[in-house]
Amino acid sequence: MLGTIDAGTQPAADLAWRAGWxxxxxxxxxxxxxxxxxxxFGLHVPAAAATAQEFGRALHGGPFxxxxxxxxxxxxxxxxxxxxxxxxxxxxxxxxxxGSCGADGVARLVDGAGHADALVISDRTAERLVLFLDSSSxxxxxxxxxxxxxxxxxxxxxxxxxxxxxxAGLARDIYELLLAADTVGGIERMLERTVDxxxxxxxxxRPIGGFQAVQHRLADHAVHARxxxxxxxxxxxxxxxxxxDATRMVAVAQLSVAQGATHLLHDLVQLTGGIGFTWExxxxxxxxxxxxxxxxxxxxxAAASRLAQLEGWADDV
Amino acid sequence: xxxxxDHYRTEVRAFISNNAHPMxxxxxxxxxxxxxxxxxxxxxxxxxxxxxLGAGWPxxxxxxxxxxxxxxxxxxxxxxxxDAYRPLDQVMLAAHTLIAFGTDTxxxxxxxxxxxxxxxxxxxxxxPDAGSDLASLRTRADPxxxxxIVNGQKTWSTDAQWxxxxxxxxxxxxxxxxxxxxxxxxxPMDLPxxxxxxxxxxxxxxEFCEVFLDEVRVGPxxxxxxxxxxxxxxxSGLASERAFVGANAIQLxxxxxxxxxxxxxxRLLDGTTVASHEDVQLKLATAxxxxxxxxxxxxxxxxRILIDEEHASDGPVAKLAYSETNVYLCELALEIISSSVxxxxxxxxxxxxxxxNFLWSRALTISGGSSEILRGLIGRxxxxxxxx
Numbered sequence: 001m002l003g004t005i006d007a008g009t010q011p012a013a014d015l016a017w018r019a020g021w022x023x024x025x026x027x028x029x030x031x032x033x034x035x036x037x038x039x040x041f042g043l044h045v046p047a048a049a050a051t052a053q054e055f056g057r058a059l060h061g062g063p064f065x066x067x068x069x070x071x072x073x074x075x076x077x078x079x080x081x082x083x084x085x086x087x088x089x090x091x092x093x094x095x096x097x098x099g100s101c102g103a104d105g106v107a108r109l110v111d112g113a114g115h116a117d118a119l120v121i122s123d124r125t126a127e128r129l130v131l132f133l134d135s136s137s138x139x140x141x142x143x144x145x146x147x148x149x150x151x152x153x154x155x156x157x158x159x160x161x162x163x164x165x166x167x168a169g170l171a172r173d174i175y176e177l178l179l180a181a182d183t184v185g186g187i188e189r190m191l192e193r194t195v196d197x198x199x200x201x202x203x204x205x206r207p208i209g210g211f212q213a214v215q216h217r218l219a220d221h222a223v224h225a226r227x228x229x230x231x232x233x234x235x236x237x238x239x240x241x242x243x244x245d246a247t248r249m250v251a252v253a254q255l256s257v258a259q260g261a262t263h264l265l266h267d268l269v270q271l272t273g274g275i276g277f278t279w280e281x282x283x284x285x286x287x288x289x290x291x292x293x294x295x296x297x298x299x300x301x302a303a304a305s306r307l308a309q310l311e312g313w314a315d316d317v
Numbered sequence: 318x319x320x321x322x323d324h325y326r327t328e329v330r331a332f333i334s335n336n337a338h339p340m341x342x343x344x345x346x347x348x349x350x351x352x353x354x355x356x357x358x359x360x361x362x363x364x365x366x367x368x369x370l371g372a373g374w375p376x377x378x379x380x381x382x383x384x385x386x387x388x389x390x391x392x393x394x395x396x397x398x399x400d401a402y403r404p405l406d407q408v409m410l411a412a413h414t415l416i417a418f419g420t421d422t423x424x425x426x427x428x429x430x431x432x433x434x435x436x437x438x439x440x441x442x443x444x445p446d447a448g449s450d451l452a453s454l455r456t457r458a459d460p461x462x463x464x465x466i467v468n469g470q471k472t473w474s475t476d477a478q479w480x481x482x483x484x485x486x487x488x489x490x491x492x493x494x495x496x497x498x499x500x501x502x503x504x505p506m507d508l509p510x511x512x513x514x515x516x517x518x519x520x521x522x523x524e525f526c527e528v529f530l531d532e533v534r535v536g537p538x539x540x541x542x543x544x545x546x547x548x549x550x551x552x553s554g555l556a557s558e559r560a561f562v563g564a565n566a567i568q569l570x571x572x573x574x575x576x577x578x579x580x581x582x583x584r585l586l587d588g589t590t591v592a593s594h595e596d597v598q599l600k601l602a603t604a605x606x607x608x609x610x611x612x613x614x615x616x617x618x619x620x621r622i623l624i625d626e627e628h629a630s631d632g633p634v635a636k637l638a639y640s641e642t643n644v645y646l647c648e649l650a651l652e653i654i655s656s657s658v659x660x661x662x663x664x665x666x667x668x669x670x671x672x673x674n675f676l677w678s679r680a681l682t683i684s685g686g687s688s689e690i691l692r693g694l695i696g697r698x699x700x701x702x703x704x705x
Contacts, residue, residue, distance in 0.1 A: 195700045209702035212693070218702065219695035223638050226617075227610025234613055249609070256606035304602035305595065313577055313592045313601055 017061035018095070018115065025092025030067055033174055034075035038083070039090050043072075045174060045236040049181040053232075056185030059149040059285055063112025065178035065296075066098035069171040070120040073098075073129045077165035081133060085118050098175050100124055105159045109296055113140055113153035120165065121157060122172050129171060130162035137161040147292035149285055173239055173250045176297040180257040181232050183293045186286035187225050187261055194218065194268045194276075194283075201273075214271055221264050231256050248310045255303040258294035265290055325388055329369060329395045336363050337401035342670065344677045345522050346402065347478060347515075354479060360402055362434035370404055371432055374416060378428045386560045386623055393564035397571065406561075407476060411438035411484050415503065418542035418550050423503060427482070439480035439506070441471040441528055442551070448473070449690045451486075452495045452548065456530060458487035458502070464536040465489070467502075467510075470529050473684065477513045477526035480506050485530075486547050493545070501547035502539045509533070520676045562632060563619035565639040566612040572646050572674070573608045577601060579650055579667065583657035591653050604649055611638045630699035633691040640681040641688060647675040 024030075032048035034040020041047070048068050055064045067089060074086040074096070088094025099110035100122040107113075107121055119132040132138060140153040195218055198209030208214050235253040238246035265287045269276040276283050294300060308314055338360035340346075348354035364370040365379075369392050374380030396403050412431050415424055430436040447454040456469025467487050477483070483504050490498035506513070510533035515523035542550040580592035580601060591597050615638070618631040650671040654660060660668045682688045696702040 195702065199702060207703050209696070209700070210705055212689075212705045215696035215700075215702050215705055216689065216692035218700055219637075219692040222695060222699060223614070223634050224610070226634065227607075227614050227638065230613035230617055231606070231609055234609075252606050252609045255602055256610060259603060259606065301595075301599060304599040307602045307605060308598035311577070311605070313581065313598055314590075315581075 021062060021095075022092035025090060029064070030071050030092065031090050033068055033072035033170075034086065034090065038075040038086060040071065040075055043170075043240050043242075045177070045240040046233060048174070048178060049232055049236040052178040052181035053185030053188070056182035056289070057189040059186070059289065061150055063095070063097050063116075063150065065175050065182060066111050067096060068178055069098040069175035070096040070118075072174055073120045073165050073169065073171040074131070076169055076171075077129070077131075079131070079163050079165060081163050082131060082165060085131060085133065088117070094118060096120055098122070098171065099155065100172065101155075101157060101159075105157050107138075107155045107157055109143070109152045110155050111150060111152045111296055113138075113155055114142055114151045119155070119157070120171070121162065122168055123159070127168050129165040129168055130159070131165050132157065132162050134161065145288075145292060147288040149289050150292070152292070152296070170239060170246075173247055176254050177232065177235050177239065177250050179293040179297050180228075180253045181236070183257050183261045183290045184225070184229050184232050186289055187228065187264055190265060190268050190283055190286050191218075191221055191225055194271055195222075197272055197275075217267060217271060221267065224260055224264060228253075228257050228260055248307065251303045251306045251310065254297050255300050255307065257290075258297070258300040258303065261290040262287060262294070321385075322387060322391060326391050326395060329392055330399065332367060332369070333395055333399040333401050336360060337396075337399055340400050340402050342522075342673050342677075344520070344524060344680055346405070347476065347522070347524055357402060358434040358437075361404065361408075362432070364404060365432040365434070370409075371412070374412065374428070378416065378424065379432055387619075390560040390563040390619060393561045394567045397564055397567050405437065405476060407440050407480075407484075408436075408438045410440070411482070411503070414484060414501070414541060414550055414553070417553055418501075419503070422538070423541070427503065430481075436481045437476055437479060438482045438484060439474050439477040439526075441474055441477070441483045441485040441530075443473040444470060445472055449687050452499070454486060454488060454499065456485075456487045457491070458489050458500060458535065460489075461534070464534060464539070465500075465502075467530045467533040467535055470527065472516070472525070472527045474513075474526045474528050475524055477506070477528050478515050478523070482506060483528075484541065484551065485535075486551060489547075490545055496548045497545055499547040500544050501541040501550040502535055503541045504533075504535055504539050508535070518680075520673055560619055560622050562622070562635050563615055565635065566615040569608050569611055569639060569642060569646070572643065573604060575671075576604065576646055576650050576653075579660065579671065580653055582661040582667075583653050584659050585656065586658050591657055597653070600649055600652075604646055607642045607645060611635075611642045614638045628699070630695050633686065633694040634699070636686060637688055637691040637695065640678070643681055644678040647671065647678045651675050 028041060029051050031040030032044040036042050052064055071086060071089050074082040085096055089096050094117045095115055096118040097110055097112045097116040098120050099107035101107040103125045121130045123130050138155040138157045140155055142153045145152055198214055198218060199207055201208050231253045235249040238249050269283050275281050338356050348357055368381060371379055372381045372384040376382055408431060415427055442451060444454050444456060458465035458467045483506050485502040485504050486499055488498050489500040510531045512529040514527045516525045516527055517523050518525060580597055581590055583591045585591060615635050618635045621627045621631060654668050654671060693705055697704060
């Protein structure tokens, strides 16, 4: 198991998020990717991405990406059980998380699985989505996660007890994109904070942001952060429009953010100096979360090989 | 509007395929000989005559009413896609400077000659000791009678070896603030005392020139704008045809496609293609992500330019992102070529083009605002950091 380096110092993940969740759900945040006929807003992926960004900025403890992907899957399915689970998800009373498993029936790294009422699992072997309503149908093994703002678990699932929801559809793309959006929100907040710090922190009689060694790196990060945010928005727009290029752009967004975020955030620590290295300052919380987001979607290598396949780079000429 | 744009694009594309003088290689535009110079001038003239260039000028100088700025972008994109010889930015900047600051006499004399491609313009701005820090320029224009005597040395002047005219910056008042003591002049390049020496660049081409000005006598009719307001004259000229920046997206997309083609055709000793290897795919994917980022940054900038809501840092952000990613793609191409035993059926043509692009990519990160200058502008104008 990975991710135990700070096992002795972990604060609890913010499990209090559920207390406020019904109020958030009342605003409609779980229904952005649910058809209007099923009580949602249609396919407003850009709105979902903007919300994921805000949750990322706030280090929100809930599995927003997974719930939105699950809501989309449930809203697109005909099974009667799906309607009931969806109603609970939309009202904020039920937490339905999202994961994916292979032939062994193990779903690795399911975000929020520890407090899930139900699961939507993308069965990669059958390329179908499956709903699990009874918590006795899965066995969690909690991760002592590197990310301390959320909790993930590996689930061993009794696949025979699942309810078929139909073909995979867009749920996985939505899930992956919203995790990238979550990271972008964190990057933007930390970049703003580091720029503020560089404007105010004095060294050798002047603000450190006046030194090129600091200023130029912040400029590069600002350009890169803008690029990442624009890619996430573009992928969201394409998904919402049903564009053929959407899946490819989701892979690009994932790769762009997964590769860029950890480097960028880690350099912000350097630019913030000793204070940035403290637990209290909190930059590390966003680094941990960005790293976890990249793992949840399958890591940069997976995105790269998906892109290679989608763009046909390795096909015989 | 979309159908207008599509219609315009179709028309421009056909025009280019029927008339264009080809682009030899990225950044190579000085004519090889008199014959090529003549065909380049014919081609540039045809762009003005057809109304593709100069369309945004005032109507009295041949512009068209309600010319949409987005058409400039479409033109530039199609020129890139058609491998056509591209309009000379120094000439377009001169035209905009003349329109904004020229006297009626200057406009009447020079604008028609630009349209007719009788006049190619160059810029005499940079000096051996004044590059990115242009305001430190030392070329002097000392009053003499009703004109000036100019002495100094200029460098990095693209096209000076065949230009008919130049926009010159010289110091007319050494006593005041360095930005305030500079005057702009519009001068013929055949004035006595002007000596042009092409510089051989690391690409092997001679695109830039040194220009020596020795006791060059200029008259009051050569002053562009007002005496000691030269800084304002040239910096405002830099804002013209802003939508052209959008064409960088197409340029980069094209370069990426070429890179993939290279990786798919280049073979290793064991006969496999470079692109079939996972490590290369990861690099291509990283490059793809960067290209998409830049394309969106550039499009975002163009959208703001088209509605006149551009932020001062937008141009620097787009140029930095584009030119640095261009370097990145070229480096990757060279890495692929270095590790291959064969590149493609054409022998060395593909590899040579990449090697040229690789070397040329540094021209783009140094000229027109070096990456270091741009990072400073972004730091101050976008992030609100203090001056370094």
